[in-house]
Amino acid sequence: MELEDFIKKIAAQFDDTDASEFNEDTDFKGLDEWSSLVALSVIALVKTQYGKTITGKEIRSCKTVKDLYNFIESR
Amino acid sequence: MIPYNPFSLKNKKILVTGASSGIGRAIAIACSMMGGDVILTARNKSRLGETLSLMQATDNKIIIADLKSSSDISRLVEELPDLDGIVHSAGIGSRVLCKNILKTDYDNIFENNFEAPVKLQTELLHKKKINKEASIIFIASKAASFPSVGNALYSASKGAIISYAKCLGLELAPQRIRVNCICPSMVWTNLIIQDGIAKEDLEEAEKKYPLKRYGKPEDIAYLAIYLLSDASKWMTGSDIDITGGAKEL
Numbered sequence A: 001m002e003l004e005d006f007i008k009k010i011a012a013q014f015d016d017t018d019a020s021e022f023n024e025d026t027d028f029k030g031l032d033e034w035s036s037l038v039a040l041s042v043i044a045l046v047k048t049q050y051g052k053t054i055t056g057k058e059i060r061s062c063k064t065v066k067d068l069y070n071f072i073e074s075r
Numbered sequence B: 001m002i003p004y005n006p007f008s009l010k011n012k013k014i015l016v017t018g019a020s021s022g023i024g025r026a027i028a029i030a031c032s033m034m035g036g037d038v039i040l041t042a043r044n045k046s047r048l049g050e051t052l053s054l055m056q057a058t059d060n061k062i063i064i065a066d067l068k069s070s071s072d073i074s075r076l077v078e079e080l081p082d083l084d085g086i087v088h089s090a091g092i093g094s095r096v097l098c099k100n101i102l103k104t105d106y107d108n109i110f111e112n113n114f115e116a117p118v119k120l121q122t123e124l125l126h127k128k129k130i131n132k133e134a135s136i137i138f139i140a141s142k143a144a145s146f147p148s149v150g151n152a153l154y155s156a157s158k159g160a161i162i163s164y165a166k167c168l169g170l171e172l173a174p175q176r177i178r179v180n181c182i183c184p185s186m187v188w189t190n191l192i193i194q195d196g197i198a199k200e201d202l203e204e205a206e207k208k209y210p211l212k213r214y215g216k217p218e219d220i221a222y223l224a225i226y227l228l229s230d231a232s233k234w235m236t237g238s239d240i241d242i243t244g245g246a247k248e249l
Helices: A003-012 A036-050 A056-060 A065-073 B022-033 B045-053 B070-079 B103-126 B152-175 B199-206 B217-228
Strands: B013-017 B037-042 B061-064 B083-088 B130-139 B178-184 B239-242
Touching (some): A003 A036, A003 A065, A036 A056, A056 B199, B013 B022, B022 B037, B037 B045, B070 B103, B083 B217, B103 B130, B130 B152, B130 B217, B152 B178, B152 B239
Parallel strands (some): B013 B037, B013 B083, B083 B130, B130 B178, B178 B239
8 A cells, every 4th residue: 555646545535626735744634625525535545445444433533544544554 | 801912813824934033032921922924034033942942832834945045945944833923023134325226236135035935925825835914024214214324225125025015915805814024113122233333323223213213023923913913904095103202113
């Protein structure tokens, strides 16, 4: 799992937020577009792309994209 | 004087699918408590055994079967006595956003929630295993009419079974065999705790229900008892909501 690639994939879960706004320090839950719908989309991404299960609660415990990446890596 | 009990299931032989867990397990247990003889089926032998250990010692029996397998269905139906009640409770949950739906998701949910009960029902009819005045129940879901995010495939599979059940009810009415669906909103079973939904999130969400909680499997079992008993002799073709007052999932 590559961080650069992960950032792109996370960015792709958002429809209105431009991909250029995403880097490892992005507080993704602070974005206007963040919602439970996007959270479900991230859960699906992690399951289908990385074969791992995470919960909405676990996503909420991560602040930046890097935090989320590290959390998934640790699984 | 014989005690007055229009809800008794005494002398009724009832098949319960998905009896190894959740709503199916609660229904199997409740049926035995009401005097019914229950045939429990599911894939997992040890969990079915657990259900059996919680039941009244009426004439109950376990038959292991995977309802996704046509040969298992044939064998199950072959081994069954003539039935007075059938509860199609086996099913799976799913949470996939529409944009992420894969063929495998679609196949999996429809095989389990639609094809399997329909194939079993067909075989039961074909082999004439259903007594006159029997009662057939499908555990559907309020999800069929309450949309929720990520629930498209599950909702569609339950909508499909409800439509099927209504036609079945019409075809079996001449034999006074009744067909009804139970449509629960959220019930505490393993089905709802999956695919990234945390128990804590659900505990928060259940407070929004007018009765301040999600259902328990027993809540659904008591409705199943009514539908299986002679008390509901005039009910067929219905899909009954049982929701704790909820107007959304």
